[in-house]
Amino acid sequence: MILFDLKCENDHVFEAWFKDNAAFKDQSEKGIVLCPNCSSKEVKKALMAPNVSLANSEKKQVSKTELAKAQKFLSDAQKAIESNFDYVGKDFANEARKIHYGESDKKNIYGEASEADAKSLKDEGVAFSSIPWKQKADA
Template sequence: MILFDLKCENNHVFEAWFKDSEAFKKQSERGIVTCPSCNSSAVTKALMAPNVSLANSEKKRASTSDLAKAQKLLSEAQKVVEDNFDYVGKDFAKEARKIHYGESDKKNIYGEATEKDSKRLKEEGIAFNQIPWKPKADA
């Protein structure tokens, strides 16, 4: 069993248990995963940090590397997005609308949006998430 942090289109965050990622995907596609606050079925997985228990002496040492761990998690999340989503660049808001309104096939996308575009997408009820993005290092 896996405990996922979930987030609905209204930004309510909650937890739910699933057999595995595939079980979440299937239940979500069937619309049976719903937000306990607003009953929305537009639910996605939220970014999660692993739950690791440390002894007291290790906690002090670990706190000095918290930033490095956070940066590593962000890099891993970014890689997952880059490997599994289509990059649409500055057309993110436009493409998200097309998908939301059925003008384009449903697919995972990522790109760039201004604060104004993000606010409008939220007002229209279009579900999306924002994550900090690290620029690629020059090769």
């Protein structure tokens, strides 16, 4: 069995198991591989990182170290964004469009956008990035 990262025409990424590459191809051609988010039959294999097998003790050590580095990087990025960007909340897509089309002054913003809004911004050529955001713990 092999686990593939898959991506539909609407940019939804998901995983699925297949006996082998030929099984994926066969099922895909028959139209029975569906996106779990939108039911699209237009599904292709997404870019995948190779799985490098390590000894179990090595794997745990590398995994914890890399996870800690990634969490620190994201935490530092979040702090920098919160300190240097204006928070626009759920109005992010509208504000980003206004800046992109020159209706508002250029400024760094951050906020929240739905998957549909993010796709729409991307289709319009509005430059933005998305990062995982750690919610602050309640006091």
